[in-house]
Amino acid sequence: MTLRVLIAVTHLLGAGHLTRAAALARAFAAKEHETTLVSGGTPARLADLGGAELVQLPPLRTVGTDFKTLLDENLQPVDQSYLDQRRALLLDTLHRTRPDILITELFPFGRRVLADEFLALIESARALKPRPLVLCSIRDILVAPTKAERIEQAHERIRHRYDAILVHGDPSLVPLEASWPVDKRIRPHIRYTGYVDENEGPVPEGHRHGIVVSGGSSAASLPLYRAVLEAAHLVPERPWRILVGRGVSEEDFQTLQDNAPAHAVVERARPDFRTLLASAQISISQAGYNTVVDLLRCGVRSVLVPFEAGHETEQRLRAERLKGLGLAEIVSEDELSGTLLAKAIRQGLSRRLSTPPPIIIDGARQSVAIAENLILSRPALHSAIDWAPLNTALKRAKDQGCALRFWWRDDDAVADSPALDRLLSLAWRYNAGIGLAVIPSSLQGSLAPRLADECSAFALVHGWSHDNHAPPETKKAEFGAHRPAETMVAEARRALQVARAHLGAKLLPVFVPPWNRISPELIPHLPRLGFTGLSTFTDRNVASPAEALLQINTHVDPIDWRGSRSAVKPEQMIAGLVAAIDRRVAGEADRNEPIGFLTHHRVHDEVIWTLSERLIAYLAARDIYFLRPDACFGMETGSHLRSNGI
Structure with a gap:
């Protein structure tokens, strides 16, 4: 392509x-x-x-x-x-x-x-x-x-x-x-995308010595250079290399050279800046985007003087983030002086060198990949999808007096993330309820506050650790028939306790076994553990699988798991929906069970996102909305719901 x-x-x-x-x-x-x-x-x-x-x-x-x-x-x-x-x-x-x-x-x-x-x-x-x-x-x-x-x-x-x-x-x-x-x-x-590094080559290694100063390409860094020269006189025991951008006039550049002490070299910015930085004991700079990428790549101690003229806040915020990670000292621009710079340099040198965090810095390549995926998703976005079979199935259900309901489950949530943001924003835009099947053993503290204001999103219990315990050459399962029942009971109990401790009222006691497989021997134990619901992937039996346990499954998945691991063809997804509707119309499936749409936001590419949104938008245009999961499982909090009838 x-x-x-x-x-x-x-x-x-x-x-x-x-x-x-x-x-x-x-x-x-x-x-x-x-x-x-x-x-x-x-x-x-x-x-x-x-x-x-x-x-x-x-x-x-x-x-x-x-x-x-x-x-x-x-x-x-x-x-x-x-x-x-x-x-x-x-x-x-x-x-x-x-x-x-x-x-x-x-x-x-x-x-x-x-x-x-x-x-x-x-x-x-x-x-x-x-x-x-x-x-x-x-x-x-x-x-x-x-x-x-x-x-x-x-x-x-x-x-x-x-x-x-x-x-x-x-x-x-x-x-x-x-x-x-x-x-x-x-x-x-x-x-x-991650940070865009203009110099993606390997960082040179060498003995660290001296102080490197950089100020970007504009003349706005002149006050920094002048203060640096004052500091250089106060820190004579180390060599200084002061790199001046091309935006500084020749006259100002010459003045800086004339005022430099013998142990400080003042020269124009050089293409080997990364090499100089990697061998420096400490860096003095502003906190511009490219400079911070350089600092993160080289792992060098730094003194940052963020540009804040004209109420600029960008560099200050970036500098504060690096200081919080133990990677930088900060000197305010409005207090800038050689004395403060010298003090910050000595403080920085006295501290243990921190290891930069694992920040994503291949932003250029990631940008290309994202753009390519967006392009690949456009045929699904702009080409005509033949909704006629689904139109016919919905009309047939209406004519037969079969009131259909739909719900949405998304599996494997553990933390707030851009992908989760996108999922919840999609649900919000189309007034859709959504049940997030969370993995208790991997839950992070960011998830609960992210869900706090999402009135139509609730968490479900997705097994314990999502580990496969099935024997080789058999289908994956965490709670399959090959494990002792008492072991699975203990893990299910622990899963509910941990998830509830993390998520409080946003958690519904609904068990979602990983890979949608569960041992029949475990099911009767779920109610006494505190679970009131169960969800897998197939039509449920009319009879409850256990007393006081409501089963509501999912039936349609937009991902081609056995093939491309991107989206299935639209006609395949529509055929799955039509089949689920027709089984209810014919009485082959329980009419009271909502039809479930199953997604996995953590692995979606653009094609999957696009196909999912097109289905959700299609249903919403016909006043068909995904039920809130608390309403599905009889735990509604009293909030208003839109009609979900056909």
């Missing part, structure tokens, strides 16, 4: 946005996709783009944090004619390349001053046939507007114009919610 990819970026201050976009372009080109990178900022030196094409628009830049005043290369304000030239070249590039994937860097979460340009690009792209996938590419931390209407505007643009948001970060370090008010409308769009 060869795709055409267009990435549009305009960096206005430093070059971090361009560097990250260039890394994405290289990654797409490395997979032999025809990639074009359009840059609208000041031309910058870029590493080899690996076959990607670079298109330079008439450049724009800003001075300091005044992002409203757009300047040309000569620092002169631009007029409408200049902006029109940019737009014309941008749209010409779009129509020449006719991309399958369009990626806008930062917009619509930022670059509002260029909204007309970006919106013209997006609307022109959406008019192409076939329409390209439209993605937004953002760093781990954003700066949210102070005005609520601007946040609302960004969300509306995402909802109506974008297919997904590529968040180039790791939620275990900084979730997007830490800097931006994510709501349920945009949450399903979010795809975490």
Whole structure:
């Protein structure tokens, strides 16, 4: 599969946005996709783009944090004619390349001053046939507007114009919610890629000595360089190497060199920065995106001076996260001095070197994989699915007076995660109840608070540890007939106790055996252990499997487990639903048992997500909603339910 990819970026201050976009372009080109990178900022030196094409628009830049005043290369304000030239070249590039994937860097979460340009690009792209996938590419931390209407505007643009948001970060370090008010409308769009490392080669190893200073590519780091020179005079016992970005003028650069002590080398930024950093005892820098990726890769002690002019909060938040991990000292920009820097350096050197956490840093490759999966899911998304057999089955049930109900179970939940967010957002969007079969032995503390405000989502007990105890060459089972009953009873008891301790009122005492297999010998014990429900995968018998135990099973699974492990063909899923309906109409199955839809959010690819949503949307359009699991199992809390009749 060869795709055409267009990435549009305009960096206005430093070059971090361009560097990250260039890394994405290289990654797409490395997979032999025809990639074009359009840059609208000041031309910058870029590493080899690996076959990607670079298109330079008439450049724009800003001075300091005044992002409203757009300047040309000569620092002169631009007029409408200049902006029109940019737009014309941008749209010409779009129509020449006719991309399958369009990626806008930062917009619509930022670059509002260029909204007309970006919106013209997006609307022109959406008019192409076939329409390209439209993605937004953002760093781990954003700066949210102070005005609520601007946040609302960004969300509306995402909802109506974008297919997904590529968040180039790791939620275990900084979730997007830490800097931006994510709501349920945009949450399903979010795809975490991990951090994008522009230099994916191995980190050199060597003896650590000396102090390395870096300040990014813009002149905004001049105050840092000046304070660093003061600190260098106070810490003469170690060699210093001070790397100055190209955004600093030659005059200022020469002044820095003139003021440097003999043990400090002041030079322009070098392509071997990663090597220098890996051999340093300590690093002094701001807390920009690319710098922090470098620090995480090299595992070097650091002193961070986050850029905070103009009420910027991005670098401060990132610096605080690293400090919390024991990886950095912080010196506030408004208190910056050589004396404080020297003190922070000595504190950092006196502390034990911490091991960086296992943060995902192959964000460029992951971005490509996510985009490819989104493309692969589009045939299921846009091609016509033949719903006629299901339409006919529903009408037949209605004509026969067979009132159908549906419910939704998702297996293997253990913690809050982007995939769980997406699952719960999907359920919320379609007013669907959902039962999460949780694995008690693996439960993490993040799950309970995530479920707390989800009034239609409840947890069920998914065995104990989801371990297979079946003999070789037999079907997998944790609670199969091959284990002693007393052992399984003890594990089931423990499972309910642990799950209840974690989840409280959000847990329903419903037992869901892993792989949907359970020994008949165990079932009679479940009620006395405290279970009131049981769920497997097949039509239940009309008779209850045990006194005081209500069985409600699942019947349709969108995953091709024995083949591709992606989605089954839509017609196969529809045939399963039709068969379940017809068995109830014919009296071959218990009409009172809701038809169960079974998913596994932790293993979904884009094709599975898309097919699942299409089914849920199809049913919701016909006023058929998935029951809340507490209502299914007779434990309803009294909250209002929509009608689930046909």
